[in-house]
Amino acid sequence: MLSEDIEITQDEQYGEDGLPICDAFVIGVAGGSASGKTHVAQQIDSFYKWHNEEEVALAHANRMDFDHPDAIDMPMFAACLADLKACRQTNIPIYSFTEHQRLDEKKYLYGAAIIIAEGIMALHDPKLRALYDLKVFVQCDSDLMLARRIQRDVKERGRSVEGVLEQYLRFVKPAFDNFVLPTSRHADIIVPGSDNSVAIELISTHIRRQMNDRARHxxxxxxxxxxxxxxxxxxxxxxxxxxxxxxxxxxxxxxxxxxxxxxxxxxxxxxxxxxxxxxxxxxxxxxxxxxxxxxxxxxxxxxxxxxxxxxxxxxxxxxxxxxxxxxxxxxxxxxxxxxxxxxxxxxxxxxxxxxxxxxxxxxxxxxxxxxxxxxxxxxxxxxxxxxxxxxxxxxxxxxxxxxxxxxxxxxxxxxxxxxxxxxxxxxxxxxxxxxxxxxxxxxxxxxxxxxxxxxxxxxxxxxxxxxxxxxxx
Missing domain, CATH: 3.40.50.2020 (Rossmann fold)
Structure with missing residues (x-):
């Protein structure tokens, strides 16, 4: 998700001169579709670009490539993330998977000491990578990712199994091989897509240590x-x-x-x-x-x-x-x-x-x-x-x-x-x-x-x- 909704203490954020003493702690999490990170994917996917009527029709026919880097509005995503990292407010777009379109309304976000930016292309853009304090890649078996994607898209997004498979073979798998998997070389940590409690605990311990080091009275x-x-x-x-x-x-x-x-x-x-x-x-x-x-x-x-x-x-x-x-x-x-x-x-x-x-x-x-x-x-x-x-x-x-x-x-x-x-x-x-x-x-x-x-x-x-x-x- 783009912003964690947690408590913020004054001593963590600002000095006596009124200026921020440190930026928010930003974590970038990438990996294949349904690799085990999808429960926090909604916020990052909000940055899919606005589509015209022809593109919406293609999306409903499972012929729109949502897994290519060009499908994401990277400049807007980077700008919103930079605002949050600098302790400023931002308003992020909201994307509807059922309508295949960015909605007019936006989601207001402010006040996160820890920010998690998650998505298949989270580590692809160098401008985004420059904003991260910690880069994580979720590695998962391809068969497990496909099984999870079928279950999710049929149950939550009203897709047919045939449509999910067609989109997977036409767009998802090639995009993963060409764009997503290569970004793993930028990661500081690679974690498994299942049975990853030890890795999560290591990441959590690192974050707690970082926040404690910033604490003042x-x-x-x-x-x-x-x-x-x-x-x-x-x-x-x-x-x-x-x-x-x-x-x-x-x-x-x-x-x-x-x-x-x-x-x-x-x-x-x-x-x-x-x-x-x-x-x-x-x-x-x-x-x-x-x-x-x-x-x-x-x-x-x-x-x-x-x-x-x-x-x-x-x-x-x-x-x-x-x-x-x-x-x-x-x-x-x-x-x-x-x-x-x-x-x-x-x-x-x-x-x-x-x-x-x-x-x-x-x-x-x-x-x-x-x-x-x-x-x-x-x-x-x-x-x-x-x-x-x-x-x-x-x-x-x-x-x-x-x-x-x-x-x-x-x-x-x-x-x-x-x-x-x-x-x-x-x-x-x-x-x-x-x-x-x-x-x-x-x-x-x-x-x-x-x-x-x-x-x-x-x-x-x-x-x-x-x-x-x-x-x-």
Whole structure:
């Protein structure tokens, strides 16, 4: 398959400068048709070229050669694979075997630390081979491959035995001998097409070793580098950070929100109110253009309107949820996406577990014109914020079009690292707290951590507690 759907830790992907410290680990797997790799073949076969009506008719008559290298859109395949290897998103085509045609819809992929590119021609193109960190060829007996192909094509693709045999003798076997088998010389490892558990274990061990060698302790590094020194007021002013004016009204609201005895009803009311203030402040940093309107009195008035092609919100689940209502009140029609960035229970390192983004971000040609309100309750170590921003950049969103909206930031947290890595990201917050300390909470059952096993946390003081829990529970 083209992309493994697994957890990604921030420490495996990016450095404190905001740039990837290593590419995704890419494995190329080749071999004959039905050689024992077909259970992961669907994604790679999506790159069959688009066919006209005449070619579709030939395909239904078993007279279309799908086993020749020219049948695969190698440039598109290489481009998509290069994007994934560089930790960027991509959209791959979807191919229908029953219709013998590439469909209009595409499959969105992002966030793989390990990528498996598999197919009969996976090792044929030198541009593809250059992208692989490990090249594997699956060797299988020809009789077994034919038996498997007959069983698969008859059962899963509605073909007749006669049609399968005709296609095999006309196209599949010659292509294997001329194009597929010769690529085995490029493989780092050749594994049998059956009874290959030992080979699979060797490959898995190699991959685990590679990933362990890349591991770092990102969140701890961000926290400790900032804990060694607290940002001064003059340094704070140099950051791309905007705080709400500390009016008596705002101080009164924060007093209510910080008070642990505040009822949940009052907490929700004032969080929603504060969220609206923050989004309204964030709106000041969007581009506007003049607009002339006619008033009910018949007069002409010159005003302003948003000068944005696309605008959306992205919430970090679920601490960013309390800010969503404020965004809905100010921009009622803005699409909303979400990211699930969760801390590892033992190490405290951030894990990106879920990505659901609006279309204007998932399609890179739109992402470059998109303004994004990124929502999270607070910035402590900054690791979750770091991963969320990096995710948007991987999709093509411009750094200067990301506006991070939050209730609190920690002066002694990861703010300095975050703003050094992404100096053009605007941060809008309501207040700045001084302290951030590391702690281990036994029997902890906080945001996204249920079961009471405990976890490592960095506590902002005086803070507002676990804002998502207080808002939703």
């Amino acid at each position: 990102f969140r701890k590094n961000m926290a400790t580098s900032s804990l060694n020194g607290c940002l001064s007021e003059s340094n704070m002013q140099q950051l791309n950070l905007v705080t709400l004016p500390p009016t008596p009204q705002l101080k009164g609201m924060y007093t209510i929100l910080r008070d642990e005895t505040t009822s949940r009803q009052d907490f929700i009311f004032f969080v929603d109110r504060l969220a609206t203030f923050l989004i309204e402040k964030a709106m000041e940093h969007l581009p506007y253009r003049p607009k002339f309107v006619t008033t009910p009195t018949g007069s002409e008035s010159c005003g302003k309107e948003l000068d944005t092609k696309y605008i959306c919100g992205v919430s970090i689940i679920r601490s960013g949820g309390p800010l969503e209502r404020g965004l809905e009140r100010v921009l009622s029609h803005a699409p909303m996406g979400s990211l699930l960035v969760q801390s590892d229970a033992k190490t405290g390192e951030p894990l990106l577990l879920h990505v659901m983004l609006p279309t204007c971000i998932r399609e890179r040609h739109k992402a470059v014109d998109t303004w994004v309100f990124l929502l999270d309750a607070q910035i402590g170590t900054g690791a979750s914020a770091f991963m969320a921003i990096r995710t948007l950049l991987d999709h093509g969103v411009r750094q200067d079009r990301i506006i991070f909206v939050t209730f609190l930031v920690a002066r002694s947290g990861g703010l300095s690292v975050l703003t050094r890595a992404f100096p053009d990201v605007k941060i809008i917050c309501g207040a700045v707290d001084d302290s951030l300390r590391e702690a281990w909470l036994d029997n902890y059952e906080g945001e996204g951590h249920h079961g009471g096993d405990g976890r490592k946390v960095w506590i902002m003081e005086p803070g507002m507690g676990q804002i998502g829990d207080r808002y939703y529970l």
